[in-house]
Amino acid sequence: xxxxxxxxxxxxxxxxxxxxxxxxxxxxxxxxxxxxxxxxxxxxxxxxxxxxxxxxxxxxxxxxxxxxxxxxxxxxxxxxxxxxxxxxxxxxxxxxxxxxxxxxxxxxxxxxxxxxxxxxxxxxxxxxxxxxxxxxxxxxxxxxxxxxxxxxxxxxxxxxxxxxxxxxxxxxxxxxxxxxxxxxxxxxxxxxxxxxxxxxxxxxxxxxxxxxxxxxxxxxxxxxxxxxxxxxxxxxxxxxxxxxxxxxxxxxxxxxxxxxxxxxxxxxxxxxxxxxxxxxxxxxxxxxxxxxxxxxxxxxxxxxxxxxxxxxxxxxxxxxxxxxxxxxxxxxxxxxxxxxxxxxxxxxxxxxxxxxxxxxxxxxxxxxxxxxxxxxxxxxxxxxxxxxxxxxxxxxxxxxxxxxxxxxxxxxxxxxxxxxxxxxxxxxxxxxxxxxxxxxxxxxxxxxxxxxxxxxxxxxxxxxxxxxxxxxxxxxxxxxxxxxxxxxxxxxxxxxxxxxxxxxxxxxxxxxxxxxxxxxxxxxxxxxxxxxxxxxxxxxxxxxxxxxxxxxxxxxxxxxxxxxxxxxxxxxxxxxxxxxxxxxxxxxxxxxxxxxxxxxxxxxxxxxxxxxxxxxxxxxxxxxxxxxxxxxxxxxxxxxxxxxxxxxxxxxxxxxxxxxxxxxxxxxxxxxxxxxxxxxxxxxxxxx
Numbered sequence: 167x168x169x170x171x172x173x174x175x176x177x178x179x180x181x182x183x184x185x186x187x188x189x190x191x192x193x194x195x196x197x198x199x200x201x202x203x204x205x206x207x208x209x210x211x212x213x214x215x216x217x218x219x220x221x222x223x224x225x226x227x228x229x230x231x232x233x234x235x236x237x238x239x240x241x242x243x244x245x246x247x248x249x250x251x252x253x254x255x256x257x258x259x260x261x262x263x264x265x266x267x268x269x270x271x272x273x274x275x276x277x278x279x280x281x282x283x284x285x286x287x288x289x290x291x292x293x294x295x296x297x298x299x300x301x302x303x304x305x306x307x308x309x310x311x312x313x314x315x316x317x318x319x320x321x322x323x324x325x326x327x328x329x330x331x332x333x334x335x336x337x338x339x340x341x342x343x344x345x346x347x348x349x350x351x352x353x354x355x356x357x358x359x360x361x362x363x364x365x366x367x368x369x370x371x372x373x374x375x376x377x378x379x380x381x382x383x384x385x386x387x388x389x390x391x392x393x394x395x396x397x398x399x400x401x402x403x404x405x406x407x408x409x410x411x412x413x414x415x416x417x418x419x420x421x422x423x424x425x426x427x428x429x430x431x432x433x434x435x436x437x438x439x440x441x442x443x444x445x446x447x448x449x450x451x452x453x454x455x456x457x458x459x460x461x462x463x464x465x466x467x468x469x470x471x472x473x474x475x476x477x478x479x480x481x482x483x484x485x486x487x488x489x490x491x492x493x494x495x496x497x498x499x500x501x502x503x504x505x506x507x508x509x510x511x512x513x514x515x516x517x518x519x520x521x522x523x524x525x526x527x528x529x530x531x532x533x534x535x536x537x538x539x540x541x542x543x544x545x546x547x548x549x550x551x552x553x554x555x556x557x558x559x560x561x562x563x564x565x566x567x568x569x570x571x572x573x574x575x576x577x578x579x580x581x582x583x584x585x586x587x588x589x590x591x592x593x594x595x596x597x598x599x600x601x602x603x604x605x606x607x608x609x610x611x612x613x614x615x616x617x618x619x620x621x622x623x624x625x626x627x628x629x630x631x632x633x634x635x636x637x638x639x640x641x642x643x644x645x646x647x648x649x650x651x652x653x654x655x656x657x658x659x660x661x662x663x664x665x666x667x668x669x670x671x672x673x674x675x676x677x678x679x680x681x682x683x684x685x686x687x688x689x690x691x692x693x694x695x696x697x698x699x700x701x702x703x704x705x706x707x708x709x710x711x712x713x714x715x716x717x718x719x720x721x722x723x724x725x726x727x728x729x730x731x732x733x734x735x736x737x738x739x740x741x742x743x744x745x746x747x748x749x750x751x752x753x754x755x756x757x758x759x760x761x762x763x764x765x766x767x768x769x770x771x772x773x774x775x776x777x778x779x780x781x782x783x784x785x786x787x788x789x790x791x792x793x794x795x796x797x798x799x800x801x802x803x804x805x806x807x808x809x810x811x812x813x814x815x816x817x818x819x820x821x822x823x824x825x826x827x828x829x830x831x832x833x834x835x836x837x838x839x840x841x842x843x844x845x846x847x848x849x850x851x852x853x854x
Contacts, residue, residue: 195248195249195252196248197210197247197248197250197251197266197270198251198266199211199212199251199263199266199267199270200248201216205222205232206220206221206222206230206231206232206240207219207220207221207222208221208244208247210267210270212263212264212266212267213263217267217270219247219270219274219410220410220413221240221243221244221410223281223408223409223410224407224408225284225289225290225408226284226285226288226289226290227290227291229290231243236290238293238467238469239289239293239469242293242294242464242467242469242470243277245464245465246273246277246460246461246464247270247273247274247277249273249460249461249463249464250269250270250272250273250457250460251266251269251270252463254463268453269453269457271411271414272453272454272456272457273457273460274410274411275315275319275411275454275457276454276457276458277410278319278320278406278409278410278411279305279319280294280297281408281409281410282320282321282406282408282409283301284408287301292468292469293467293468293469293470294461294469294470294471295468295469295470295471295472297471297472297475298472298475299474299475299477299478301475302458302475302478302479303478306451306454306455306479306484307484308321309446309451309454310446310451310484310487310488311446312446313446313447313450313489316415316417318446320406320409320415320417322363322417322419323363323364323365323419324365325405325406326364326401326405326419327364327365327366329401329404329405330364330366330370330374330377330378331366331370331374333374333377334370334373334374334377338377339380340376340380342373342376345376346372346376352372352375352376352379353372354431356368356371356421362420362421363419363420363421364419364421364422366421371421371422374422375422378396378422382397382400383396383397383400383401384396384397385397395423396418396419396422396423398415398416398417398418399413399415399416402415402416402417430589430592430700430703430704430707431577432703432707432718432720433578433707433718434707434713434716434717434718435716435717435718436717436718436720437495437714437717437718437719437720438495439495439720439722439724439725440495446488446489447488447489448488451484451488455479458471458476458479459476459479459480461476462476495725496725496728497719497721497725497726497728497729498712499729499732501711501712501719502604502726502729505600505705505706505709505711505721506600506601506604508597508709509596509597509598509600509601509705509709510597510601510651512593512594512597512705512708512709513594513597513598513601513655516584516590516594517594517658519555520587520590520591520594521594521658521662521665522665523555523556523587524587524591524662524666524682525662525665525666526665527541527542527587528666528667528682528688529665529666529667529688531686532666532667532686532687532688535686536686537684537685537686538559538684539559539560539684542556542559542587543559555584556584556585556586556587556590557585557586558580558585558586558587559586559587559588560586560587560588560589561577561580561581561585561586561588561589578707581593581704581707581708582708588684589704592700592701592704593701593704593705593708595679595681595701596701596702596703596704596705596706596708597705598655598656598659598679599613599679599698599701599702599705599723600702600705600721600726601651601652601655602652602655602656603723603726603727604726604729604730605648605649605651605652605730606628606630606646606648606652607726607727607730607731608630608646608723608727609723609724609727610695610698610722610723610724611695612630612631613630613678613679613698613723614677614679614693614694614695614698615630615631615677616628616630616677616678616679617674617675617676617677617678618656618660618673618674618675618676618678619674619675620678621653621656621657621660621678623653623657626647626648626649626650626653627645627646627647627648628645628646628648628652629643629644629645629646630643630644630646631643631644656678659678660673660678662682663676663682663690666682666688667688668688668689668690672689672690673690676690677690677692677693678693679693679698679701680692680693681693681697698723699720699722702720702721702722702723703720705721706718706719706720706721772819772822772823773815773819775818775822775829776815776816776818776819776822777815779814779815779818779827779829780811780814780815780818783809783814783818784811784814
């Protein structure tokens with residue numbers, strides 16, 4: 167009898183396009199930060215601030231995205247925006263306000279990139295359905311050429327250049343030559359072609375400045391009758407009417423600025439503060455790519471970006487072209503210490519003169535209800551300036567430059583002679599910022615938040631928030647012990663504001679590094695990073711910091727923070743890294759070691775490791791000598807001594823250089839505290 171075996175039947179897998187797809191999209195999902203919608207305007211709230219997204223965007227057929235006929239596309243766009251805060255798209259179960267806002271901005275910029283190409287893609291008919299892999303590749307290629315969204319996504323330099331060239335070719339209501347003869351500042355030199363933003367010739371830029379002036383595109387200061395800064399919002403509204411981020415864009419084109427941002431024109435080009443390659447970083451590119459890829463989670467629709475196109479985003483073809491995150495340029499030790507010395511000397515020699523004079527002008531102007539600049543001019547014109555050390559209020563005013571006895575003198579040269587009140591005041595603020603910034607080693611954002619109520623002179627400490635430990639009021643507070651000169655400088659600024667007429671209550675709530683207002687009513691202007699950096703720029707030009715290849719070191723606070731770390735590291739025999747880590751507000755002990763090793767060059771690290779080994783050898787050697795003497799292992803009178811420090815360092819330096827030994831840290835967490843052990847690896851000599 168035979169056993170019958172039933173044949174096995176194996177079914178081929180069902181093709182993908184025939185499968186029934188189960189759409190798990192939560193159509194009711196809304197961002198936790200979403201607060202409501204009114205007439206096509208979505209409102210999100212991050213911490214205490216509302217952020218509005220206006221989706222009343224014109225499409226190529228002259229309809230609005232919010233029109234009834236475009237409802238399917240409108241609903242798709244809203245779903246795409248909300249998706250950015252869905253945990254499945256960002257792999258974060260909890261998201262901070264700052265991260266959530268960043269993701270919203272990224273998706274809106276991605277949307278804008280598509281809308282800028284809306285006519286070609288026929289967005290009004292097909293939504294995002296005509297985006298091909300080639301289109302996506304062209305977008306990513308444009309993006310990786312720059313970290314700056316204004317350049318990579320919005321093509322600001324090209325768009326603005328084309329617009330201005332078209333405008334200056336139109337008939338004029340003014341005579342260009344007559345205007346620049348009266349206002350020579352509009353012919354201020356332009357950076358060389360390879361460094362400029364706009365794709366325009368020098369003559370076109372000069373004509374564009376005058377056109378912008380006559381069309382109300384320059385801001386006018388309270389205390390100056392001539393323009394300095396472009397009203398960027400007006401230009402953006404004209405050039406990008408169909409972009410969601412238009413009202414939040416603030417691109418700057420320095421070639422059009424009559425006076426560089428925040429009141430100081432650097433004497434020389436700047437040595438880059440950060441060392442970085444050109445192009446987008448992997449971090450920002452991934453954010454851009456992730457925002458586009460998130461459309462795969464939206465309900466199936468012909469208006470969505472096709473899956474084939476989204477698959478193109480998963481390729482890593484662009485990885486090799488992306489730039490790495492840059493590190494701060496390390497300042498030369500000699501420059502740091504020299505500038506610190508000169509900052510302190512400038513303060514000691516000039517602080518009383520500058521602050522007393524300025525306080526007198528501001529308080530006197532307030533009593534007469536006029537602007538300080540106008541009071542200063544009147545004070546000089548009446549011949550009451552016999553005791554005045556300042557011949558001008560602002561050295562960058564064309565009228566004052568023309569009236570100067572030394573017409574051909576460069577404004578920075580006049581600044582070094584302290585002819586201008588404002589420049590002297592900014593240089594003084596720069597010297598205080600440099601000194602306080604060096605000795606406190608705080609992050610710039612922490613110093614900007616420092617108020618006079620946080621300065622405890624009697625107990626010799628400052629109370630500062632520690633960034634990267636939370637958001638707003640949730641940040642940790644650190645009581646920072648400090649030295650007398652820091653307290654003395656901050657105390658002098660406090661007295662200056664009092665002399666200007668401010669009440670003690672107002673002063674205590676004011677930021678230590680805010681400027682005094684130059685309007686009719688004395689007040690402290692909120693400190694910001696641009697103003698803070700301007701003061702440092704003025705100081706660097708005033709004391710003439712080092713120049714390399716025609717560029718000058720214009721110091722930044724983070725460089726001073728690192729300079730302090732190196733100084734502490736050298737002066738404390740490299741042992742008290744835990745103290746330095748605490749002082750710097752680093753929560754992870756490994757951070758401070760990485761911080762130092764990215765700052766210190768290879769030669770310096772070689773010296774540090776050699777010094778560490780020499781110190782350890784000396785300590786172990788002394789202990790060995792004591793032990794041998796106690797054991798009596800040698801005949802009486804035998805002299806035992808440890809090798810000299812310099813010879814030990816040279817010996818270990820040669821071993822490290824030849825890679826015969828290696829000194830590396832090992833980090834351990836003991837009882838919740840980070841500890842660092844140093845391991846020494848000895849290799850066999852190459853020559854046997």
